[in-house]
Amino acid sequence: MSKETVAFQGERGAFSEEAAYKLLGRNIQVLPCETFEAAFQSVVKKKASLCLVPIENTLAGSIYENYDLLLQNDLHIVKEVNLRIVHNLIAFPGTTLRNLRRVYSHPVALAQCGRFFRSHSKFEKIPFYDTAGSVKMLAEKRPPNSAAIASRIAASVYGARILQRHLEDHHENFTRFLLLSPKSHVSPRANKVSIVFSTPNSPGALYKCLSVFALRDIDLSKMESRPLRGRPWEYFFYIDFVGNVNKPPSRKALEHLAEVTTFLRVLGCYESARR
């Protein structure tokens, strides 16, 4: 049986790769892509069978570009996974906590390790384009007295060592990833639905849309809005709710929603990840 190829944005060792292993195990091939759009396109053009993209982070918020790409591409959400973001200090032999001077990483990762840098004031923070990319650069150029902050997978991909774990200030730092496939497959165990819709431009329109869920005691887990291009001050709404499109309450709610929306698409129905 041939391995699945999973595309993601970032260098080898990115947090997306760590999330792919958590969700699918180690028996997969990975395809790193430069941009989120390239990760989507690699599935559309059949260079990969699946792609895994981050959709929200509990500190930074939604990754809006991926909401837009979900609408622009005809892919289906088939699974989700929540990954706790653990920042590790990673170096190659010869560099120790004692002789370390320079720490490379993505600016967001450096900013999320404020307490670590305050307790090691001799370390210089050097912004880099990518977390895993900074480990890759250390592997290739071996600058002296230098380390990187990245995922534990980045250390193993590039054969580096972890000098210290859990550099992050906030432990409640999770990223939710969606696994996308060109094929829609709804398991009987699926218990979460993601949809996107637009409403008529009239008072109470959004309230009517939410009523189709509230009247059936269906729980919403996420709601997001994005601009409707070419129609200033109108929006697409993205909603995640608890249910299965093949079972009565959700099916009826979607039929009802179709009556009160101007556009409606189901993006996927899949098993909810643990928190």
Next chain:
Amino acid sequence: MSKETVAFQGERGAFSEEAAYKLLGRNIQVLPCETFEAAFQSVVKKKASLCLVPIENTLAGSIYENYDLLLQNDLHIVKEVNLRIVHNLIAFPGTTLRNLRRVYSHPVALAQCGRFFRSHSKFEKIPFYDTAGSVKMLAEKRPPNSAAIASRIAASVYGARILQRHLEDHHENFTRFLLLSPKSHVSPRANKVSIVFSTPNSPGALYKCLSVFALRDIDLSKMESRPLRGRPWEYFFYIDFVGNVNKPPSRKALEHLAEVTTFLRVLGCYESARR
């Protein structure tokens, strides 16, 4: 009477400065700031009396950082203005459309002028940190055969000429700006209210919140969500609605909303801008 000082993010000549003149006229002093946070802080620390920040663009969506800063700072929205984003080709004497080779601007502005670059394939696009900043750089360094893409105000601030107007692909490109003040003042003419709230983590909670508006036929013009830090998968909701906090329907709706939310703050009540 002393002039108001209005802080904004960006270099002199930024679209925010153009929006400030549209909203308040030319008889103001402006204070350019490096970041949005610095623009907010300049008002908090009384270096400026007001600040003007973009909150959403009809093509790109919300400026989420400013939603977060509205919550973190105790400033009040006192006015809003919608600015049509017009991209201009700006150069200094000696550079013409005929001898032009290099065009500097912010990557988003360059991307929004795709048709212009396709019809002038000899022009090289050079990404720069800021639209107005690219005109400032031309003014200081005078590189040959070079132009910038920026607001018409940037041309006048730096004494440059506009070679061509309306380079933008989409004419439906508007940015909505909010004027923030440390003092709350609600005019009897105010007809728009901006609020932020969080809900109990229970099914139908958001629906109950929206019902306080729907039951009173109050129209919502915008809804946005942002993560609640330290409480994974919970959110703050930002809503704009039509009304005046001193008049019965809105006042009653807010009293009702306070009963069904765990946190509620009015960010401002002000006159709605024309579309």
